[in-house]
Amino acid sequence: MTPEGRIKAKFKKRLEKYKPHVWGWMPVSRGYGVHGIPDWIGCAYGCFIAVEFKAGTAEPTKHQALKHLEIREAKGTVFVVRDDESMDEVFVEIEGWKLAYKAIVG
Secondary structure (H helix, E strand, O other): HHHHHHHHHHHHHHHHOOOOOOEEEOOOOOOOOOHHHHHHHEEEEEEEEEEEOOOOOOOOOOOHHHHHHHHHOOEEEEEEEHHHHHHHHHHHHHEEEEHHHHHHOO
């Protein structure tokens, strides 16, 4: 498994505890379709979230950076996850949305 693949697998495993309030999908472009779509796209407690996985110091491509900007302009949330520390940032955000959701819904 590639370093990026290991990060993706760990992320998917950590998401399990949030079901059914988190839904997501990993689109596979196979070279067709729209360039730059994030690796994971989902909804967590009613909030749009996208995650780009990168190993080491790799940066998002120009197409990916443009899609990230478009998502942020639409008030979605985008993360670039490289390691456990950056993955923790995603789950801190999800926990915040969970608390807000519980305050509203009960």
